[in-house]
Structure formats: C-alpha cells, structure tokens
Amino acid sequence: xxxxxxIVFGHHNYKSGTSFNAAIRDEFTKCAKDRGFEIDLINxxxxxxxxxxxxxxxxxxxxxxxxxxxSADIIVIMSDIHNYIMxxxxxxxxxxxxxxxxxxxYRKLLFDYGxxxxxxxxxxxxxxxxxxxxxxxLYSLIFQQIPRRIKKFVFKYLAGCDVIxxxxxxxxxxxxxxxxxxxxxxVRKTVxxx
Numbered sequence: 001x002x003x004x005x006x007i008v009f010g011h012h013n014y015k016s017g018t019s020f021n022a023a024i025r026d027e028f029t030k031c032a033k034d035r036g037f038e039i040d041l042i043n044x045x046x047x048x049x050x051x052x053x054x055x056x057x058x059x060x061x062x063x064x065x066x067x068x069x070x071s072a073d074i075i076v077i078m079s080d081i082h083n084y085i086m087x088x089x090x091x092x093x094x095x096x097x098x099x100x101x102x103x104x105x106y107r108k109l110l111f112d113y114g115x116x117x118x119x120x121x122x123x124x125x126x127x128x129x130x131x132x133x134x135x136x137x138l139y140s141l142i143f144q145q146i147p148r149r150i151k152k153f154v155f156k157y158l159a160g161c162d163v164i165x166x167x168x169x170x171x172x173x174x175x176x177x178x179x180x181x182x183x184x185x186x187v188r189k190t191v192x193x194x
Contacts, residue, residue, distance in 0.1 A: 003194065005032055006072035007041040010079040010090035014043040020171050020183075021080055021131055027184050028076065028129070031191040040068055044089045053095040062096045069097060070120050074194055075161070077151070078129040080171075086130070086151075094154065103159040118160025126155045127190065129166040166190050 007029070013019035016026050029039055044050075048061060058066070069075055077094070079086035086094075100106070103121050108114040128151050148165060155161040168183050 002036055002038055003073040004038045004040065004071060005074045005076060005194075006068050007039065007076040007078065008044065008090065008093060009041065010044045010077075010087045010093070012045050012087075014045050020168070020175065020180075021078060021129075023180075023184070024129055024131070024166070024168070024187055025078055027187045028078075028191060031188050032194070035191065035194075037074075037194070040072065044093060050089075050092050050096060053092060053099075058096060058099075058102075065093070065097050066102050066120070069124075072124070074125045074127065075121070076127040076129065080131040080133070098154055098159055116158045118158070121155075122160035124159075124161050125164060125194065126159075126161040127164045127166060127194075128152075128155070129168075131168045131171045133171055164190060164193065 007025065009021070009025050011019055011021040014022055014025075016022055025041075029041065032039060042065075050061065051059075077086070077090065079090040085091055097103070098121075101119060104116045104118050106114045107117050128148070130148065148167065152163050156163045166186060168186075171183075
C-alpha cells in the first residue's frame with residue numbers, strides 16, 4: 001500500500017536551488033517518490049495568504065488543508081527557525097489546522113482542568129524539519145531546543161501523532177559541500193524510516 005505524504009513548506013525561497021530549505025524539501029520529495037510514496041506538497045508562500053488566527057470558524061482554505069492532512073499517512077512540516085519559532089506563516093498554518101475539535105478536544109477532570117483527547121490526526125506520523133542558523137554551542141544545546149519541544153507538545157500530546165525530527169544546525173551561507181552532503185544523508189535516512 002502506497003503511503004501518502006502531505007508536505008507543508010514554509011520558506012520564502014521556495015524555488016529549487018534558492019535555499020538550503022528548498023534543497024531539503026527537494027531531496028526529501030525525491031527520496032519519498034523513489035520509495036513509491038505519493039506527495040501532496042504546498043509551498044505556503046505560493047498559497048493564498050491565511051488570515052491570522054482569530055478563533056473564528058475555519059474557512060474553505062483551512063478545511064481543505066485539514067482534509068489533506070487527514071487523508072495523509074505522514075505530515076511533514078518544513079521551516080527555518082527565527083527568534084525561536086518557525087516562520088510566522090508556518091506558525092499561523094499550525095494555529096489554524098491543529099485546533100479543536102479537528103485535531104483534539106479537551107476532557108474536563110476537575111473545575112477548569114482536564115486533558116487533551118486526540119482526534120482526526122491521532123496515530124499519524126509528523127516529521128518536523130527545522131533549520132537553525134546560530135553557530136553557538138550554548139544556543140544549540142539549550143535555546144534552540146525550545147521550538148522542537150513546543151512542536152512535540154502540539155503534535156504528540158495534543159494531536160496524538162508520532163513525531164520525527166530533522167534538525168540542521170549552523171546552516172550558514174557558503175556551506176561546505178561535505179557538510180551539505182552530510183545533511184542530505186540525514187534527509188535520506190529519515191525517509192527510509194517512514
């Protein structure tokens with residue numbers, strides 16, 4: 001049975017050859033297609049801009065994204081990290097799609113306290129691809145882990161998904177070919193796990 005992968009790509013340089021993030025996306029997509037996976041890819045910067053999340057009912061665009069996520073076996077979120085969050089266009093996408101009652105609901109225990117109950121995405125695999133530009137060891141060790149842990153909480157503990165990470169540190173201009181190839185090897189290994 002062919003697996004379906006829904007890729008959400010959130011980098012302003014989305015054309016092939018324009019960014020390291022685009023290279024990750026292209027390598028991931030190529031390897032997945034070579035394995036017989038079906039790819040459903042959206043480049044958020046090519047899509048109609050999503051309005052900022054305001055708690056209102058989802059419009060047809062968000063309902064379409066949710067339907068595509070629900071029909072996928074694997075969901076891939078790709079973005080670089082700025083100020084310890086994914087790009088705002090990706091964060092906004094997540095705010096709209098990973099929301100109750102679609103992704104989860106709450107079960108009340110006592111007073112206003114309770115716990116999340118996963119819904120439509122429960123059991124799906126989510127691959128989170130993050131690139132970080134800071135070369136400082138201290139930042140990599142401590143602070144750059146914050147976005148990863150937040151996303152793990154959202155996808156694993158709220159939506160009930162299995163989470164896999166692809167993390168790329170010190171992604172700076174003029175990356176040596178040897179380092180670039182090491183990163184592409186990590187992408188290929190991740191696809192092999194799916």
